Amino acid sequence: MSPYFKYILGKLKWYVLIFFAALFLNFFLPRLIPGNPISALVAQMAGGGASSDVLNKLYNSYIHEFGLDHPWYVQFIDYVVKVFHGDLGTSFSLYPTKVNTILAQALPWTIALQVPSILLGWILGNILGALAAYKKGKFDGTLFPITLFVSSIPYFCFAIILLYLFGVILNILPIGGGYSMALTPTFSIVFLTDALKHYLLPFLSLLLVIIGGQAIGMREMSIYELNTDYVRYAKLLGVSDKKIIRYVFKNAMLPQITGLSISLGTMVGGALITEIVFSYPGIGTWLFNAIRQQDYPLIQGGTLVITISVLLANFLIDIVYGIVDPRIRASQLEE
Amino acid sequence: MELLRSLIKSRKFLIGTSIFLALLLTSLIFPLVNSSDPLEMVGLLYEPPSAEHVLGTDNFGRDVLIEFIYGMKTSIFVGLVAGLIATLIGTTIGVIAGYVGRLTDNILNSTTNLFLVIPSFVILILLSSSLKSRSLLFLAIIIGITSWPWTARAVRAQTSSLRTREHINMAKLNGMNNFEIMLSEILPYVSSYIFMAFVLQVASGILSEAGLSMLGLGPSDVVSLGTMLSWALLYEAVRTGAWWAFFPPTIGISLITFSLLYMNTGMDEIFNPRLRGE
Amino acid sequence: MKKLVAEVENLKAYYKVKGRILKAVDGVSLGLRDGEVLGIAGESGCGKSTLAMSLSGLFLPPLKYYGGKIKLKDIEISKMDRKLLRKNVLGKKISFIPQSAMNALNPTLKIRNFVIDVLKEHEPELSEEEIIDRVEERFDSLSLSKRVINSYPFELSGGMKQRVITVISTLMNPEILLADEPTSALDVSSQHQIIKLIKTLLERRIVKSVVFITHELPLLRHIADRIAIMYAGQIVERGTTSQIIFSPLHPYTKMLMSSIITPEKGMKGKELPVVSGSPPNLYEIVAGCRFAERCPYVTEECKINEIKFHKIGDREVRCLHPLTERNGINAAK
Numbered sequence A: 001m002s003p004y005f006k007y008i009l010g011k012l013k014w015y016v017l018i019f020f021a022a023l024f025l026n027f028f029l030p031r032l033i034p035g036n037p038i039s040a041l042v043a044q045m046a047g048g049g050a051s052s053d054v055l056n057k058l059y060n061s062y063i064h065e066f067g068l069d070h071p072w073y074v075q076f077i078d079y080v081v082k083v084f085h086g087d088l089g090t091s092f093s094l095y096p097t098k099v100n101t102i103l104a105q106a107l108p109w110t111i112a113l114q115v116p117s118i119l120l121g122w123i124l125g126n127i128l129g130a131l132a133a134y135k136k137g138k139f140d141g142t143l144f145p146i147t148l149f150v151s152s153i154p155y156f157c158f159a160i161i162l163l164y165l166f167g168v169i170l171n172i173l174p175i176g177g178g179y180s181m182a183l184t185p186t187f188s189i190v191f192l193t194d195a196l197k198h199y200l201l202p203f204l205s206l207l208l209v210i211i212g213g214q215a216i217g218m219r220e221m222s223i224y225e226l227n228t229d230y231v232r233y234a235k236l237l238g239v240s241d242k243k244i245i246r247y248v249f250k251n252a253m254l255p256q257i258t259g260l261s262i263s264l265g266t267m268v269g270g271a272l273i274t275e276i277v278f279s280y281p282g283i284g285t286w287l288f289n290a291i292r293q294q295d296y297p298l299i300q301g302g303t304l305v306i307t308i309s310v311l312l313a314n315f316l317i318d319i320v321y322g323i324v325d326p327r328i329r330a331s332q333l334e335e
Numbered sequence B: 001m002e003l004l005r006s007l008i009k010s011r012k013f014l015i016g017t018s019i020f021l022a023l024l025l026t027s028l029i030f031p032l033v034n035s036s037d038p039l040e041m042v043g044l045l046y047e048p049p050s051a052e053h054v055l056g057t058d059n060f061g062r063d064v065l066i067e068f069i070y071g072m073k074t075s076i077f078v079g080l081v082a083g084l085i086a087t088l089i090g091t092t093i094g095v096i097a098g099y100v101g102r103l104t105d106n107i108l109n110s111t112t113n114l115f116l117v118i119p120s121f122v123i124l125i126l127l128s129s130s131l132k133s134r135s136l137l138f139l140a141i142i143i144g145i146t147s148w149p150w151t152a153r154a155v156r157a158q159t160s161s162l163r164t165r166e167h168i169n170m171a172k173l174n175g176m177n178n179f180e181i182m183l184s185e186i187l188p189y190v191s192s193y194i195f196m197a198f199v200l201q202v203a204s205g206i207l208s209e210a211g212l213s214m215l216g217l218g219p220s221d222v223v224s225l226g227t228m229l230s231w232a233l234l235y236e237a238v239r240t241g242a243w244w245a246f247f248p249p250t251i252g253i254s255l256i257t258f259s260l261l262y263m264n265t266g267m268d269e270i271f272n273p274r275l276r277g278e
Numbered sequence C: 001m002k003k004l005v006a007e008v009e010n011l012k013a014y015y016k017v018k019g020r021i022l023k024a025v026d027g028v029s030l031g032l033r034d035g036e037v038l039g040i041a042g043e044s045g046c047g048k049s050t051l052a053m054s055l056s057g058l059f060l061p062p063l064k065y066y067g068g069k070i071k072l073k074d075i076e077i078s079k080m081d082r083k084l085l086r087k088n089v090l091g092k093k094i095s096f097i098p099q100s101a102m103n104a105l106n107p108t109l110k111i112r113n114f115v116i117d118v119l120k121e122h123e124p125e126l127s128e129e130e131i132i133d134r135v136e137e138r139f140d141s142l143s144l145s146k147r148v149i150n151s152y153p154f155e156l157s158g159g160m161k162q163r164v165i166t167v168i169s170t171l172m173n174p175e176i177l178l179a180d181e182p183t184s185a186l187d188v189s190s191q192h193q194i195i196k197l198i199k200t201l202l203e204r205r206i207v208k209s210v211v212f213i214t215h216e217l218p219l220l221r222h223i224a225d226r227i228a229i230m231y232a233g234q235i236v237e238r239g240t241t242s243q244i245i246f247s248p249l250h251p252y253t254k255m256l257m258s259s260i261i262t263p264e265k266g267m268k269g270k271e272l273p274v275v276s277g278s279p280p281n282l283y284e285i286v287a288g289c290r291f292a293e294r295c296p297y298v299t300e301e302c303k304i305n306e307i308k309f310h311k312i313g314d315r316e317v318r319c320l321h322p323l324t325e326r327n328g329i330n331a332a333k
């Protein structure tokens, strides 16, 4: 078995384990706290003005869906089986729409917003950070404090500032939503340009903050690498700066890749809240609405989808890391 | 002492600390001299700044300036409590994992990694969305207990690099037990890292609270910078141009996080001199 | 006398850190002859590595050139343009074995790719195959396994890494090899291999002369032809190996000789008293003899003016009271 394959297999096992842990948390945590979703809901419905017919129908479907008459482990197995069948239950607030349907509609927006901004932000941030380390003084003196300040502005604060500046004061970009109300999503030029206009602000606000954060990490890593013995040795053998920078860049990148995998959860969280600022029709905005309407199946479905996406992204990052860092493969051989 | 002197010499650390302390003191002293209730409605919806209400009023007709100062206090409180809890748990787990090693390390480290990969805000949402009303302390505690893995990871790395040091072997020979060694031979050596991690945890705790508030899961008993933002968004302050309702909390949160991060950068440069880029 | 391959005159290289100046190499003069190994010995921190670096003409910040000359036959490299230096001198005329060989290779680059990078820099017309052929041949001829060429640094043992570095550094047949403590981090058998390797390189005229730096003066007995003793940024005594080792003139040399473990025939030597006292602060250099504070023979006279080199027969020493006149035991033979 090739060491790389062995490495991937090990990672795969690990992620399957985390996946089940996440499923368990997703199932268990809401039930941990007294005043669980169902009883809260029953109370809410008892107080609401719904007709008893609808109320009964709802109530029975929840009892059935949650299998509340069974012990918790039966409920959990039930839940896992349902998740594996791709069934996340029925939304309370948009009854009888399935949670899957809602999330399936929202997910593409979120992915379209987050994947490019995180990836591009990560790449540009790393290049900028490496440059700042290399061109110490010139670049570093002024750029660094600015970058640090930008990157310490939380995603959603930055989003609000951009929204106010470009959407309200300058009034050159739409102030929210994923597309104009008058349009229906199709693959027409009109719709796409309209969607692109709506995309710009949320995208930029994520991009800039991510660039800032990455640049700072990369600058530190690059300064560290620039001072290593191998750099000095290569210089003393007459290797050109261009090649040395390539060494440094690659080696400083490696921890940045692991860094990305660790901070991905935070980034995604920040991005989801950015969606709320722009009323962008992704998972974040849906989650916000679900929370306000105490739509538990939708909340739990949303968090599960987010967790799974983050796990998947992390798995991909690990695969890439295994390719670029030879030491990882070697450490598999030793075992 | 030596350390303290070099910390004071660091411009970044000084600037960061001064901003943070200034904000903290303002939020602590102001309520002593001004007894207005931040939740009291004193005007109409979104009144622009005036002599009476320096930062205008919010969507409920409350005075934004007073809300802002109380909100800052709330946010810093959440940050400190959450940071403290996270640092306690993280340090304990990190030191034990790093020092004891073997199976214990394996288990603790896997657990840490597991919670690093599962996004902590998901856990926060699941925990707090089940409750109809959430106290500030509850939020601070759950933020604390979901954010320890960062600290645990950093402390574990530092500790395991210390494990084979001479002075620890000496301590063993002198009959110290593991607990004493961790307390007296390891903790003091990793304390600078722990403090740096704590500062970062405070910042991230403040952000977590703000994020939760933006999702509508903020504290239901007090004003925080996050709930201010959340109300401002919900009541269209941005789109209607009521800048005074969302600028203060935006700036407040950014300034607090910036001051903490700057503090951290300053300390980093002192504790890891190689970063100091001559 | 053999002809000189390099001549260093009054070389000054200081570290400039936060406005403060640390005089790590403070007026060093040396001559390097064809075919010889010049040993340089001194305590930790006396500026040996800095001197070695400076001899290559490459002053990497925070190290700065403050004066003096480094002459290779006909060219003067101390003020040479960085680009020209890199193209014509580094690796080609003067090569280097760094002190910390453990980390001297890029951890994520195969040896193969590193040598390609190095050689292409100097001979761009070579193809990768030609380069690898040449490197394999060189490895073979020095009885190193060719297999290591396809390894990553972390796959090599410490001793192997050091030998690989020695071979890489001499791939372009440099005239001068600056070896900065090439053996100090190694076990005894690896030390012997490195020394054998360096001798082979000299015998085959792959390198013309070697500057061998160490803090273990006795080690030089087995490899150096001449020795210079370094203290606080300066050379304090120069002579042939037997002169320095068997009849040191400078009190510091004597201290160095008697203080360090003597590795006789691979046996663990007896540990003798460590050099007492510590070297002076190189930020604030005192007037007079830099060794005065620690010298058992110090007089008031020593603390007034900077001590110049004194000629004693064919030997040179920076000392007002060299050990010859004090007790006669070391009268020049």
Ligand SMILES: Nc1ncnc2c1ncn2[C@@H]1O[C@H](COP(=O)(O)OP(=O)(O)OP(=O)(O)O)[C@@H](O)[C@H]1O
Pocket: C015, C017, C022, C024, C042, C043, C044, C045, C046, C047, C048, C049, C050, C051, C061, C062, C099, C215, C282
């Ligand atoms: N990058 C640097 N910046 C500032 N000072 C330095 C730097 N490198 C070395 N020094 C200082 O210069 C002096 C000489 O250092 P150098 O490394 O040349 O000594 P050395 O004789 O090689 O010691 P060792 O035997 O430990 O290798 C020391 O006082 C050291 O602290």
Ligand SMILES: [Mg+2]
Pocket: C048, C049, C050, C099, C180
């Ligand atoms: Mg040295």
